[in-house]
Amino acid sequence: MKMLLIISDGLGDVQDSELQNKTPLEYGTFSNLNKMCKEGICGMMDPIAPGTIPGSDTAHISILGEDPYTYYNGRGYLEALGTGLRPGPNDVGFRLNFGTVTDGIIEDRRAGRSSFGLKRLVKDINDSVKLDVPYQFKEATGTRAALVLEGDNLSNKVSDGDPHNIFEKPKKVVALDGSPEAERTASIINDFITKSQKVLEGHPVNEERKANGQLPVNFLLVRGAGLRPRYPTFQERYGVSAACIAATALIRGVAKCYGFDLIDVEGMTGEYNTDIKAKTKATLEALHKYDFVFTHFKPTDTASHDGDPQKKIQMIGYVDYLVSMIMKHQDRDDIVVAFTGDHTTPCSVGNHTGESVPIMMWGGRVRRDEVNHFDEISCAKGGLGHIRGQDVVPMLMNQALKNKLFGA
Amino acid sequence: MKMLLIISDGLGDVQDSELQNKTPLEYGTFSNLNKMCKEGICGMMDPIAPGTIPGSDTAHISILGEDPYTYYNGRGYLEALGTGLRPGPNDVGFRLNFGTVTDGIIEDRRAGRSSFGLKRLVKDINDSVKLDVPYQFKEATGTRAALVLEGDNLSNKVSDGDPHNIFEKPKKVVALDGSPEAERTASIINDFITKSQKVLEGHPVNEERKANGQLPVNFLLVRGAGLRPRYPTFQERYGVSAACIAATALIRGVAKCYGFDLIDVEGMTGEYNTDIKAKTKATLEALHKYDFVFTHFKPTDTASHDGDPQKKIQMIGYVDYLVSMIMKHQDRDDIVVAFTGDHTTPCSVGNHTGESVPIMMWGGRVRRDEVNHFDEISCAKGGLGHIRGQDVVPMLMNQALKNKLFGA
Numbered sequence: 182m183k184m185l186l187i188i189s190d191g192l193g194d195v196q197d198s199e200l201q202n203k204t205p206l207e208y209g210t211f212s213n214l215n216k217m218c219k220e221g222i223c224g225m226m227d228p229i230a231p232g233t234i235p236g237s238d239t240a241h242i243s244i245l246g247e248d249p250y251t252y253y254n255g256r257g258y259l260e261a262l263g264t265g266l267r268p269g270p271n272d273v274g275f276r277l278n279f280g281t282v283t284d285g286i287i288e289d290r291r292a293g294r295s296s297f298g299l300k301r302l303v304k305d306i307n308d309s310v311k312l313d314v315p316y317q318f319k320e321a322t323g324t325r326a327a328l329v330l331e332g333d334n335l336s337n338k339v340s341d342g343d344p345h346n347i348f349e350k351p352k353k354v355v356a357l358d359g360s361p362e363a364e365r366t367a368s369i370i371n372d373f374i375t376k377s378q379k380v381l382e383g384h385p386v387n388e389e390r391k392a393n394g395q396l397p398v399n400f401l402l403v404r405g406a407g408l409r410p411r412y413p414t415f416q417e418r419y420g421v422s423a424a425c426i427a428a429t430a431l432i433r434g435v436a437k438c439y440g441f442d443l444i445d446v447e448g449m450t451g452e453y454n455t456d457i458k459a460k461t462k463a464t465l466e467a468l469h470k471y472d473f474v475f476t477h478f479k480p481t482d483t484a485s486h487d488g489d490p491q492k493k494i495q496m497i498g499y500v501d502y503l504v505s506m507i508m509k510h511q512d513r514d515d516i517v518v519a520f521t522g523d524h525t526t527p528c529s530v531g532n533h534t535g536e537s538v539p540i541m542m543w544g545g546r547v548r549r550d551e552v553n554h555f556d557e558i559s560c561a562k563g564g565l566g567h568i569r570g571q572d573v574v575p576m577l578m579n580q581a582l583k584n585k586l587f588g589a
Numbered sequence: 590m591k592m593l594l595i596i597s598d599g600l601g602d603v604q605d606s607e608l609q610n611k612t613p614l615e616y617g618t619f620s621n622l623n624k625m626c627k628e629g630i631c632g633m634m635d636p637i638a639p640g641t642i643p644g645s646d647t648a649h650i651s652i653l654g655e656d657p658y659t660y661y662n663g664r665g666y667l668e669a670l671g672t673g674l675r676p677g678p679n680d681v682g683f684r685l686n687f688g689t690v691t692d693g694i695i696e697d698r699r700a701g702r703s704s705f706g707l708k709r710l711v712k713d714i715n716d717s718v719k720l721d722v723p724y725q726f727k728e729a730t731g732t733r734a735a736l737v738l739e740g741d742n743l744s745n746k747v748s749d750g751d752p753h754n755i756f757e758k759p760k761k762v763v764a765l766d767g768s769p770e771a772e773r774t775a776s777i778i779n780d781f782i783t784k785s786q787k788v789l790e791g792h793p794v795n796e797e798r799k800a801n802g803q804l805p806v807n808f809l810l811v812r813g814a815g816l817r818p819r820y821p822t823f824q825e826r827y828g829v830s831a832a833c834i835a836a837t838a839l840i841r842g843v844a845k846c847y848g849f850d851l852i853d854v855e856g857m858t859g860e861y862n863t864d865i866k867a868k869t870k871a872t873l874e875a876l877h878k879y880d881f882v883f884t885h886f887k888p889t890d891t892a893s894h895d896g897d898p899q900k901k902i903q904m905i906g907y908v909d910y911l912v913s914m915i916m917k918h919q920d921r922d923d924i925v926v927a928f929t930g931d932h933t934t935p936c937s938v939g940n941h942t943g944e945s946v947p948i949m950m951w952g953g954r955v956r957r958d959e960v961n962h963f964d965e966i967s968c969a970k971g972g973l974g975h976i977r978g979q980d981v982v983p984m985l986m987n988q989a990l991k992n993k994l995f996g997a
Contacts, residue, residue: 546603546604546935546937546938547603548603548604548612548944548965548966548969549604549966550966550969562970563969564633564966564969565969565975566633566969566974566975567974567975568639568975572638572639572640574640575638575639575640575641575943576639576640576943577640578640579640579641579642579942579943579944582938582940582942584640584641584642584943585642586642586643586644586941587637587641587642587643587644587647587657587661588643588644588645588646588647588648588657588661588664589644589645589646589664589813589839
């Protein structure tokens with residue numbers, strides 16, 4: 182019995198005036214999602230708790246089974262891991278943006294979103310900047326990068342250098358709890374920012390960017406210091422093998438800490454242009470090899486952040502295709518599928534909110550209900566009732582008889 | 590206002606191919622359960638938490654109100670208590686089977702399920718085996734027995750001697766946590782096994798068993814070391830008197846630790862042949878004397894473990910009779926009844942699983958809903974929504990106005 186968890190990021194929504202006051206799931210035509218809903222059981226899920234607004238990281242920690250209030254300690258480590266760096270268990274990770282600073286003031290936090298030349302800049306920084314500790318530094322998607330400071334006696338209790346607003350000065354990173362570890366970490370990261378700034382200023386890449394009409398990158402905005410979350414892996418807790426198919430570095434990092442193998446897929450971008458057929462094929466292939474497969478689809482959230490309900494409907498169509506292929510190619514008796522979102526991102530708000538999201542389960546011996554349309558309104562009448570993110574994996578493990586009997 | 594909790598063991602099920610893809614509760618004709626459902630309020634209950642697979646012990650600890658993760662520490666003490674032994678507060682209890690070992694290998698873990706002569710063997714072991722601590726040893730149902738080692742400095746952190754498989758050697762009991770208490774307990778229990786083996790070998794009872802064509806009993810397979818779970822009693826928590834009508838030793842033990850009086854009923858066996866009329870009569874009588882009565886019915890679980898949905902339907906018919914007599918002989922205004930199962934045991938699986946179970950409440954001032962058929966699909970639409978095992982007793986106490994006001 183295989184287990185498949187499909188998460189469409191930011192899937193949940195609310196009535197939208199652009200959609201005759203329906204939600205994207207209500208308004209669109211998703212025949213395969215609705216077929217799965219009709220054949221399975223559905224309900225509503227609070228990713229963390231009712232009203233709690235989840236981040237992508239905390240939502241996924243919760244839906245993959247553990248309590249984010251216990252385990253979450255910053256985004257940087259997860260992002261670094263998902264970017265392909267290899268932080269040790271006590272290292273501290275950071276997220277960074279290549280930014281444009283003019284006369285000491287931030288002109289653009291993302292340097293016009295052009296990644297031109299960043300690879301070369303990263304290489305030159307790695308070659309020339311020396312710190313008090315070994316470090317790992319790597320470019321990520323867009324103008325993002327990840328940094329790991331290696332060694333013991335480091336802390337994630339340091340402030341962001343990124344003020345998160347343009348027309349402000351970059352901030353000096355400071356210790357937040359007064360501990361020697363935080364003081365030391367702040368000092369090292371400030372050293373990194375200063376020394377890398379010297380590499381960036383006057384670098385030939387910036388001459389080329391200017392010649393191309395692009396903003397120069399002359400400053401690293403650092404944020405999200407994070408330590409490794411020490412939740413148990415799926416192998417430790419359930420004795421099952423698990424794989425993750427996701428483009429987004431943060432999600433990859435969360436899954437990696439859960440002990441998932443990360444499967445790389447050609448054409449998987451996490452953007453509107455992602456190759457859903459390649460991702461679908463990879464999902465079907467992974468189900469041959471692994472007990473538990475988690476496939477993550479980002480663009481539904483991107484469309485929501487962009488405030489574009491029609492685009493969101495188009496992107497839900499991509500997961501409708503994914504679901505159609507699962508139902509077509511998997512024997513229903515030998516798999517249990519959970520399909521849901523990690524949080525609500527209403528197109529009308531453009532940010533994460535704390536409403537519950539619809540969820541459905543299909544396959545195996547799951548009970549049925551009378552709901553046959555997968556959306557935020559219908560699923561509230563489903564047989565699963567209202568569950569929480571942390572219930573999802575135990576429920577899948579139960580269906581696959583991989584949960585241990587508690588007691589006798 | 591009286592409170593009655595009726596638990597039909599392993600009641601929950603899933604769609605079954607032998608029942609036109611319905612569950613036993615959906616397929617069968619249970620006019621009294623459905624009448625109670627129509628007149629009352631229903632919902633679904635997760636005995637412990639969604640997806641968690643409960644044991645009989647942990648499920649009952651939870652449904653009787655306390656957190657099994659806090660209190661559960663093994664089955665042996667509960668079983669010994671339910672068998673009629675009188676362990677002290679620090680004693681350690683064990684479950685045992687009389688087994689048949691041939692040439693050092695287990696031939697039958699239950700000696701052909703024949704209890705012939707066991708009472709005499711138990712007496713002779715009690716008379717002749719001396720250990721470093723006082724002990725209590727008693728035969729239970731079938732070829733089972735219970736053992737209590739008395740005194741302080743004992744531990745439940747010891748392994749099973751029973752390998753739980755035939756064609757294997759019995760195991761030496763070892764300490765699991767390296768503590769002196771566990772080492773001492775393992776040493777004493779191994780001494781008991783060795784000394785009792787000497788009594789069993791060549792005992793006249795075994796000559797008689799062989800003459801009867803029965804397997805000899807020549808070895809005690811020990812398992813499930815347990816200490817007393819220290820949850821509060823109903824008297825302590827709610828100030829109410831409580832009685833339990835159950836045949837199963839483990840359930841009797843759980844209830845006894847909750848401070849319930851155990852009512853013995855002639856003809857109550859915990860098997861298919863149990864006298865449901867006698868049990869019903871005992872329930873009605875107990876309601877005169879006690880504030881809270883808990884009646885447990887085991888055979889629905891037995892039929893599920895036997896993979897026999899028709900038998901399960903027949904056994905649910907027994908509780909349908911019990912429920913009919915409650916509705917007939919109790920004034921609805923003066924009682925609140927909760928009827929549910931302790932976990933799901935699908936006949937198609939033959940073991941406990943982690944799906945929720947239907948529950949209904951009837952009598953007193955309980956609100957109504959629109960559900961009028963008591964089964965796993967309909968009750969998901971009930972007015973109670975989805976509750977957890979630990980909610981049940983507080984809800985009954987509330988109906989009986991026995992819950993204390995929290996706050997002012």
